[in-house]
Amino acid sequence: MLLIQNLHTDKEAIKLRLAKRGTDFSALIDHAIALDNQRKEIQTQLDDILAQSNQLAKSIGQLFAQKKIEEATLLKSETGNLKEQSSALNEALKSKEKELLEVLYQIPNSPNSRVPEGKSEADNTTVSNHGEKPILSQKLPHWELCEKYNLIDFELGVKITGAGFPVYRGKGARLQRALINWFLDKARDAGYEEIQPPILVNEASGHGTGQLPDKEGQMYHMPIDNLYAIPTAEVPITNMYRDVILKEEDFPIKNCGYTPCFRREAGSYGKDVRGLNRLHQFDKVEIVQIQHPEKSYEALEEMSTYVQGLLQELGLPYRVLLLCGGDTGFASAMTYDMEVWSAAQERWLEVSSVSNFETFQANRLKLRYKSSSGKNQLAHTLNGSALALPRIVASILENNQTAEGIIIPQVLRPYCGFDIIN
RNA sequence: GGAGAAGUGGCAGAGUGGUCGAAUGCACCAGUCUUGAAAACUGGCGUACUGAGAGGUACCGGGGGUUCGAAUCCCUCCUUCUCCGCCA
Numbered sequence: 486m487l488l489i490q491n492l493h494t495d496k497e498a499i500k501l502r503l504a505k506r507g508t509d510f511s512a513l514i515d516h517a518i519a520l521d522n523q524r525k526e527i528q529t530q531l532d533d534i535l536a537q538s539n540q541l542a543k544s545i546g547q548l549f550a551q552k553k554i555e556e557a558t559l560l561k562s563e564t565g566n567l568k569e570q571s572s573a574l575n576e577a578l579k580s581k582e583k584e585l586l587e588v589l590y591q592i593p594n595s596p597n598s599r600v601p602e603g604k605s606e607a608d609n610t611t612v613s614n615h616g617e618k619p620i621l622s623q624k625l626p627h628w629e630l631c632e633k634y635n636l637i638d639f640e641l642g643v644k645i646t647g648a649g650f651p652v653y654r655g656k657g658a659r660l661q662r663a664l665i666n667w668f669l670d671k672a673r674d675a676g677y678e679e680i681q682p683p684i685l686v687n688e689a690s691g692h693g694t695g696q697l698p699d700k701e702g703q704m705y706h707m708p709i710d711n712l713y714a715i716p717t718a719e720v721p722i723t724n725m726y727r728d729v730i731l732k733e734e735d736f737p738i739k740n741c742g743y744t745p746c747f748r749r750e751a752g753s754y755g756k757d758v759r760g761l762n763r764l765h766q767f768d769k770v771e772i773v774q775i776q777h778p779e780k781s782y783e784a785l786e787e788m789s790t791y792v793q794g795l796l797q798e799l800g801l802p803y804r805v806l807l808l809c810g811g812d813t814g815f816a817s818a819m820t821y822d823m824e825v826w827s828a829a830q831e832r833w834l835e836v837s838s839v840s841n842f843e844t845f846q847a848n849r850l851k852l853r854y855k856s857s858s859g860k861n862q863l864a865h866t867l868n869g870s871a872l873a874l875p876r877i878v879a880s881i882l883e884n885n886q887t888a889e890g891i892i893i894p895q896v897l898r899p900y901c902g903f904d905i906i907n
Numbered sequence: 908g909g910a911g912a913a914g915u916g917g918c919a920g921a922g923u924g925g926u927c928g929a930a931u932g933c934a935c936c937a938g939u940c941u942u943g944a945a946a947a948c949u950g951g952c953g954u955a956c957u958g959a960g961a962g963g964u965a966c967c968g969g970g971g972g973u974u975c976g977a978a979u980c981c982c983u984c985c986u987u988c989u990c991c992g993c994c995a
Contacts, residue, residue, distance in 0.1 A: 528957065532964040539964090542976040546925035556974085564975045730954090861954080 486589050486695075486848050488863075489521050505810030507604035513592050520585040527581055531574040531779045590699060594845040595781075596810045597819040603809030610809070612821070615793070616802030619884050624829040627879040628760035630886060631657065634906050639760070648759070649750065649765030656906050660881075660893075661768060663900035664874050665743050668770035668795070671866040672871060675791055677741035677772055682721030684744050685712040690724040693850045695816045705747045714747035718771035719868045723846060726775055730861055731854040737784060738775035741871065743768065761875035762834065768874040773868045780842070781865035782819075785841045788869045789821045792837045795872055798896045801880050802826040804833065818843045825876065829883040834876040839869030862904065882906075 492499060492514055503510045541564055548557035601610050605622050609729045613882040636657025649677040653661050673679055691697035691713050696704055705714035715721055722740050731738070746769050750758070757763050772791070776784045789805065804824040817840035824833035844863040847853070853861040885892040890907025898904045 525957070528964080532957070535965085536963055538975080543926065545975050550925075561975045568975085759908095 486845060487592055488844065488848055489517065489585070489589065491787060492518055493521070494843040499595045502598070503593070503810075505596050505600055506593060506813070507602070507603040507811040513588055517585060517588045517592065520581060520588060524578065524581045524585055527574055527578045531571060531578055534567055534571045534574060538564065538571060541567070561784075562589045571823055593815040594818045594842065595815075597841070597843075599807070600813060600819050601807065601809045604811035605809075606812050608809035609812055609822070610807040612807050614802075614804045615797065616800070616826075618802050618826050619828050621828055621884075621886065622888065623886060625761065625883070625886060626829040627827075627882040628679055630882045630891065631760070634891065634905065635759070636660070636882075647765070649763070651761070651764065656903060657878075659901055659903070660878060660897070660906075663897050663902075664872075664877065665768060665770060667897055667900050669741065670745055672741035672772055674772060675739075677739040680718075680722055680725075680740050680742040682715075682718060682725070682742055682744065684715050684747075686715055686720055686724065687712060690720055690727070693724045693727045694720045694846055695849060696720060699815075702751055703749050705749060705820060715744060716741070716748045717746050717769065717870075718742040718744040719773060722771065722773045722804065723866055723868065724848065726864075727850045728864075729852055730806055731775070731852075731864060733777065733854055733857060735810060735854070736775070736777045736864075737780065739772070740774075741770060741772045743770045745769075746873075747748070761879040762830075765877055770871050771870045772869050776865045776867060777854070778862070778865050781841050781843065781867060783863075785819065785821070785839065788839045788867060788871075789823075792839060792869055792871050796823060796825060796836075799877070799881065799894045801884060803836075814838070814840060816840075816842050816845045818845065825880040826878050827876070827883050829886075830879075834880060836872050836876045836880070837870040840867060842866045842868075853863055 487499070496514060496518065500511050500514055503514075538797075545557045547558050548554075548560065566588060592896055601608060603609070625633065628637075628639065631639070634657075635655055636653065638652040638654060639648075641652040642648075645652065669679055672763050685707070688697060688711060689703075691704070696713070696716065704716055707713070721744070725740075726738070730827075742874065745766055747766055748764075750763055761767075772788060774781075774784050793803070793805065803823055803825045806824065808814075808820040808822055817897060820838055820840040822835050823837040823839070825836050827834050843865050846866045847863040852864050852866065854864050856862050881894065882891055885894070890905045893904050893906070
């Protein structure tokens, strides 16, 4: 959520930056400012009435103490009017605040100046390309390879749960475990503290990172206890810092965590959901940083470099995209996507998204730090996948297929305990 | 799941309807003293909204209520502790 104070002071600049998303948010911003001005006015009136009430109550108290019952009773009769006014104003204030919040919830983060203008993924900038696309004699898509080598059983998952809940078995399961462990070890080496968070979160956490209220339909919800299955470890890990005031020397905070992730993916169809391309349950190692505002873009680059290092070690051809305004996530100010080449599908698959949210999340989270001047200021939050498993697996299987079997990347062999799937 | 007790500032802890945003102690910050430190002394020491400022308002686990007035009374939810039950 954008800061209403910033909308007051930087209105035009923010409008200009938001325009890069390809949608005009001017009207919403003007509306928000108008609502906030109305809110302030009501607030001032209410404060004034409450001040009068408090004064009166104090006087009544004193009169009672002095046993001046009659005078006190007289004053009491004056309070009715004030009470009516204050409860009316209070209601007006609450509804105005709610109205304002609803408008603010609709305004996405304002993109960083380096973010290119554009409406859709077609307008993303390719920052770099790495590695060679393999030339294969046989090109089986990963879902056929999974069946051939009995690695992942999609239909068994349908039987047990439903589409998008695959069953990993044998070397398929071991490869999963190997990837998770390798990712976590690499993250730890890079200075990230390993976290094992809960994978069910409460409503407050959903609001903290912005999944609620707008993306409610994308999460699995357990109404009996009003808990949500996390769509990413970002939710529980970032929420560790909800309502926290950090010291400046606490920066940077670097956390990583492996969790299963659950996404309803309502509305997806076709080739996008084939095989491992899009699942309802998948595994991911996430990296999260809480940073000083002056250091957050440095951190973004560092995280991008880190993720690319993983892809290089896995030997997967990949490209880095700087997302355009329209494709940048709602809460993000700037996002790099890493996509790996899927040799049999002959398409790029997104395996990581590294974003700087600046204060957008911190504002909702009330995640602040005490600056050297002693003032509490919002921190910056960043996160990225490092990495999401399914598409990495798809890419390894497809790119490394040979007549003899699927060659396991060197770095994973000690973790897998085998070097080929055949 | 059942029964009981409790939740107050960074921590400890007083406060059971009226000058209480909250005593006191510890911690912390600044100053005095000291070559320096410690001790002692003096002062400061929560967050948010609002206002140019003085100030005003809200917050004593969350929400709601009673009252002229609530940390204090009532309802409800959450959390913690003790006992019982169940259980990886």
